[in-house]
Amino acid sequence: MKPIPRYDFPVNVQYRPWEEDEKRAHFFKGIYEVILNHHIEIAFVPEIKQVTSESISTISITKNILSQVEARIAAVAASFYTVTPNDFLTGQEELIPLNSPELGGSALFYVTEKEFINFQGELSLVSQTTGRFSNSRKISELKEFEFARAICDRIIKSKFFSQCDLRILGR
Numbered sequence: 001m002k003p004i005p006r007y008d009f010p011v012n013v014q015y016r017p018w019e020e021d022e023k024r025a026h027f028f029k030g031i032y033e034v035i036l037n038h039h040i041e042i043a044f045v046p047e048i049k050q051v052t053s054e055s056i057s058t059i060s061i062t063k064n065i066l067s068q069v070e071a072r073i074a075a076v077a078a079s080f081y082t083v084t085p086n087d088f089l090t091g092q093e094e095l096i097p098l099n100s101p102e103l104g105g106s107a108l109f110y111v112t113e114k115e116f117i118n119f120q121g122e123l124s125l126v127s128q129t130t131g132r133f134s135n136s137r138k139i140s141e142l143k144e145f146e147f148a149r150a151i152c153d154r155i156i157k158s159k160f161f162s163q164c165d166l167r168i169l170g171r
Contacts, residue, residue, distance in 0.1 A: 010136035
């Protein structure tokens with residue numbers, strides 16, 4: 001679906017295990033994908049101990065996931081924007097270079113464990129009523145949710161949020 005720039009963009013939330021085959025779905029437990037305007041994905045990934053460009057390069061995004069750690073790293077590698085808990089790095093952002101220089105990197109946004117648990121509860125609730133592309137909700141309809149405020153107030157205002165993605169969101 002081709003995105004049309006919209007300031008009040010549609011939001012879809014997908015619980016990642018629902019996207020995986022039964023054999024490895026449990027590795028993706030707790031991971032949510034938030035899709036803005038049918039195009040821009042923000043991954044919400046439980047704590048990742050150490051993510052580097054080297055660890056990303058060793059993980060196949062689509063197959064051979066053999067652990068929860070690999071699933072979390074694969075989720076980061078597949079997304080240009082990731083929210084993850086880390087009480088020591090809360091409020092910080094960093095860009096992890098990806099394998100292909102033309103892709104830039106994956107921006108990590110650190111929150112507290114408490115914030116992340118709250119986000120997961122909200123995302124679980126919203127995922128019950130939205131799908132990957134159907135039944136989306138406008139961002140203005142989600143303003144009571146902390147995850148939506150974090151997206152609007154922090155992530156899309158970040159220096160790591162691409163200008164192209166800003167245009168897709170009518171900014």
